[in-house]
Amino acid sequence: MKSRISNRRASAILLAAIVLGGLCAAGSATAQGRPIKIAVVDLDLVATQSSAGQALRAKFQEYQREAQTELASRQEIANLIRQRATEGAGALSEEKLAELQQKYEDALVDLRRLRDEKQRGGQRLQQEGLQEIEKQLAPVFEKVRDEGGYDLILNNAPGVVVMANERVDITQKVVEALNAAG
Secondary structure, three states, X not given: OOOHHHXXXXXXXXXHHHHHHHHHHHOOXXXXXXXOOEEEEOXXXXXXXXXXXXXXXXXXXXXXXXXXXXXXXXXXXXXXXXXXXXXXXXXXXXXXXXXXXXXXXXXXXXXXXXXXXXXXXXXXXHHHHHHHHHHHHHHHXXXXXXXXXXXXXXXXXXXXXXXXXXXXXXXHHHHHHHHHHO
């Protein structure tokens, strides 16, 4: 599952470069004299490993199963119309054959429309679910930041974080805090 979080990687790269550049220029300590504490979190893993993310995945999979069932049913209708047209090619009048061909083409158009509608519906379901997880994450990040004393938390996305030691990765803490909050 990809979210708006993943879609914002380009701007996040720029922001991370600016922030990290500023941190490097400022030295390794803040005005309070303590070292800057930085952590990274993999937001995609948070979205997939949290109970909210797993519930969204289950809801999405159910939606896909229902959509596939409906699409298969419509495909079967189209196939039956085509079969009638093929079997009756020699016995039916040209008018009746043309009517069956038109019904078959209409069934295919209906099938394409339904497929597109279901795809948009699935994307909307995913997007809304990920937005809800993002809303839940705001207070969780504040809590994790305050408890861990972090000055900066970065998304551990390729291109944003070039290299990070495992001890600065707080993904599991965020997943646990999000699960506890939900």
